[in-house]
Amino acid sequence: MRSPIRRSAQAAVAVATLSLAAACGGGFDDGAQQQESGSAxxxxxxxxxxxxxxxxxxxxxxxxxxxxxxxxxxxxxxxxxxxxxxxxxxxxxxxxxxxxxxxxxxxxxxxxxxxxxxxxxxxxxxxxxxxxxxxxxxxxxxxxxxxxTLALEINDAAWSAAGLTEADYPTTWDQLASVAQRLTTGGQTGLVVNATRDRVGAFMVEGGGWFLSEDGSEVTADSPENLEALQYLQTNLQSGSFSFPGDVDAGDGVEALGTGKAAMTIEGNWLVGGMANDYPDVGYTVVPLPEGPGGPGTLxxxxxxxxxxxxxxxxxxxxxxxxxxxxxxxxxxxxxxxxxxxxxxxxxxxxxxxxxxxxxxxxxxxxxGPVNAPGVEPVLQDFDSQLGSVETGDPAEILQSTQTNLEQAIGG
Amino acid sequence: MTAAPAPAGGLRTRPLRGSGAPGASRAGQGRAGWAFATPQAVLIGLFVLIPILMAFWVSLTDWRGRGSPFSGSVGFVGFDNYAAILTEPGLARQDFMTALRNNAWYVLLVVPLQTAIALGLALVLNSRIRAKGFFRTAFYFPTVTSSVAISLVFIFLFTGGGAVNALLGVFGIDGPNWFSDSRGLLHLVGDGLGLWDSANPPAALTSGGPAGLTWWDWLSGPSIALAALILLVVWTSAGGYMLMFLAALQDVPADVREAAVMDGANRWQRFRAVTLPALRPTLFLVTTLGLIGTWQVFDQVYLISQGNPAKTTLTPAYLSYTSAFEVGQWGRAAAMSFVLFAIIVVLTTLQRFLMRDKDAAAERKAARAAARRRTSTTFFHADR
Structure with missing residues (x-):
């Protein structure tokens, strides 16, 4: 009974060696050999x-x-x-x-x-x-x-129905909050914005903050500027004049604006094509994002x-x-x-x-631009997932955990 | 079988092949056996064994996805990647544990549900009903349909204004926006029973817990979004397992069933004492396949939710994929898949132990005991 076992072990080794040789035969370490001349x-x-x-x-x-x-x-x-x-x-x-x-x-x-x-x-x-x-x-x-870049898109019909004119296009956070409140009626929310760093981040920039310092060397997620931005968002979510797309049963801001679930949204210029394709009859106006305490800002x-x-x-x-x-x-x-x-x-x-x-x-x-450091993607995804519950959550806690995680990701 | 006379006196007859010495013929057989098995062994080695070993090597390195993981420039980091997802406090472990939690709830609900529903459907189809073929096809249909198509249909069914909520609305229930609702089912049930207030969870549960998640997080139950995925998967896979049960049911010996009827066993007793024991191997197969499949759930998550909302549909397989292909942390991603592999092996072994044939095991034990007794008082060796 000994020999078959030994033989199967030998066979297994042989198979492994053969396959390895076959798999690696091509050689992985070939350097990039430049094509010399002529057409490439x-x-x-x-x-x-x-x-x-x-x-x-x-x-x-x-x-x-x-x-x-x-x-x-x-x-x-x-x-x-x-x-x-x-x-x-x-x-x-x-x-x-x-x-x-x-x-x-x-x-x-x-x-x-x-x-x-x-x-x-x-x-x-x-x-x-x-x-x-x-x-x-x-x-x-x-x-x-x-x-x-991001801008504020406004549904014209909803705007005039609320008795607003061109002079009322918001240029500050306070104005944005007040027009959003006036535009919130029944099935229509004032402002629908995606719960992601790629939209909410604009508020952080307008507030004078960002995830990293200007030269990218320091993590500044847990700053009073960012906290103010998230608190502004939270207050307006709680009052019902801001909403996330999921809460109004829309996939994103474009859909919310097109279907009339939102009177305003914050999206980029891709919205132009989306509206033309899916909601050609909805009239809208694009204005720059309102300034926050830290001046103008967009992503x-x-x-x-x-x-x-x-x-x-x-x-x-x-x-x-x-x-x-x-x-x-x-x-x-x-x-x-x-x-x-x-x-x-x-x-x-x-x-x-x-x-x-x-x-x-x-x-x-x-x-x-986006956060420019390696290994931060999981941290920012975590930030996004926490943003989803910012209405009932604690903005300071979100920023603290993001600060810790970013420091860990960039440091290590 | 039928024609062969029983060997007299318990002596075994050795089948004779060829005319040479028995030893030489055995060696010849061995060589022929290996010759026939070699192509398969090479294929398995090349496409299963070697890649697994390669992946294991990757899980021990800090490979960034550039060039070969076996080149000299790739750093060997030992078990650092495993430590990052298992023991070191940080986002990586938190994400992985969240994924494990989600998947554990998913398995806990999907496997029993799909097994019970598959068995129920098979029993119904095995009885004397009309249009058996139609129902068999109807139940099996979701299994053979592409999971991409089914996932897309479910996205529309389960949107806030979708068909499911319209149906719930008929009964006066205001349905949730399924795929964007991250509230845990157990949290909600506790709310409903007045056990706790989800907005203000008990401090005893939120103050601590194993592996970076609080007890409150571990015990959240599946989120509403995950529950919708669970419904999808149960609906999809039950039909396939139903077919396995159906095949096994047709093998349940009719004479035993008749004997049970003669003995005056009622319907439930016949099911419990005759049908179910006869189905044990199939039951084992179905739960094992279910366990393995559900721990590796990927495509529904990839297509429908991408781990959202609030990471409550994140699963280890999906997390491993994004860690590798989107974040470029290949070592950590490989480590995740090996941890997942270990979990599946342990759970399958445990399940095998729990579902072992207890009667057969007892018989074997008794036989061994008897054999021991016999050796002590041996007086007859017919066989050796």
Missing amino acids: SLTMLIASSGDAETQAVQEQVDAYEQQSGNTVEVQVAADLSQELAQGFAGGNPPDVFYLDASRLADQADAGNLFPYVDQVDDADDFYPNLLDAFTYQGTQYCLPKDFS SFTNCLAVASDSDAQDAAVDLATYLTGGDAMTALTQDTGVLPSRQSLADAYLEQFPEREAYIAGADYAQ
Whole structure:
């Protein structure tokens, strides 16, 4: 009876060794070998809101192929972060890819990004605080392809039904609270805003606070400014004139505004496309977010065209990224997609075309980007989940736990 | 079976293959056996064993998802990732424990419910009713439908103004906005019975508790959002398990059932003493599969709630996914899945122990005792 057992053990070892050899035969440690000369073939991974946007990108890429002689394969990701993760883990990432500003620090910290902004001549044409959003530890990594900011959107019919006029558009927190109260009637809530840092964070900025200090070195979540912002939110939630979408049975602010469940909402310029598609008959007006005790404030959301450090055709990849963020391509790419051009020189032409989007563009000068530090995503998700119960909870406690968790995440 | 004469005197007859010496033929058989088993063994090794070992290695490193986890630049951190989710106070442990709590309540409700409903449906379908085929298809249908489609339908059914609340409204009940309601069911039940006030929970429960969550948190019960997921999963999976019970029910020996009838056993006694014991292997299979499946719940969470509201639908599998693919903490994510694996193994073993055939175990024990007695007073060895 001894030998079969020994033999099965030998067999198991043999199988394991064989499989390991097969699995690792490719060799994981191949360095990125640069393609020497001639035309390069690139892959670009993008996220797209739909066929129209994909088509617009493809047209610009076609133009680039014509001009450069390189070939570019555009891949549309269903789940961008997941597909990127696969690319990095396999050592074969896309050469150029969309990267959200909130993910920059994690990717830069892991060494996945090739910084190329220093190779670009006219980087100063981009809004400085957008470039800051793609700067990690003093290095500017990539160029923003466009951006969005938050503003206050008002349902015109509800506004006039409450006897309000253009002169009443709120410019301070007090005015916002009072018009929200006047607009709250029956099935309509004054202001519906998502319970996330990406909306409520605007109140924190207006209050003069934020999660991190300006240079990103210090955690400032538990500050009197942030507390005032959350208390302002809490008071108005309790009085019923503010609401979270879930409480009025809406998916987000756009849906709440479109269906008349909200008289006002705080969303970004993507709302324009959403309203045109789903609620074309609802008239609305966009105004800048009201100022808080800390002055004007809004949040910016932006994607850059990042180049992978493991790309085997880095020069060509940088060339493509620069081309697509150039003035001509950007003008074309921000035509119908609802996003704003990230070059300051394009703002005037854009506003001539879309004057109603002025409030969004106006926010670019003072907009706060996402929290720019690695490993903070779980903490901010936790903040979001606590925000959901801020109406009955203790704002100070929320900020204290966020402070502790952020310090732990950034320190460790 | 039928033609073979019983070996006389308890002597075993060895089947003879080939004409060579018995030892050589055995070795030949062994080689042939391995030859046949090798492709499968290689496949299992390549696609199951090696990846598991690789994942275990990842759980011991601080790999950030770039390049190979086996390259020299990846730091070995020992059991730090396990410590972060199990012992060190902090957000990571709090999230993981919240996920475990949610999943424990989920398992506690889904497994008994789906097993009982599957058994009930199978019993009904095994009796003499009309349109058996129709009902069998109808009950089985949710199981073969894509969970994506079902999840989408449930999102619409359970919105604040959805069909479920409209139905509740007929009875004068003002239904909640299911998928955005984070209140715990046990908390609500306690409120209803006047045991406590959820807005102002008893200090004895909120002051402390194991593993970073307070007793109040552990005992919240599933949130209303999770309860809606539980309804979805029970409805989806009961039909599949029903089919297993149905197959087993058709194997319950008719003569035993008849004998029970002759003995004057009533319907309940026949079910309790004849049908249920005959179903024991299937019951074990269904609860085991249910236990394993429910601890790994992912797709419904991914599609419907993404862990919201207030993390009450967060599950270890989903948390592991987001930790890896969205946050880039691959080591911690791998550690989570190994803890989950350990939980499933322990619980399945425990369940196996609880559901063991007690009669058979007692018989074996008695036989062993008898054998011991016999060896002490041996006088006859027919076999050796």
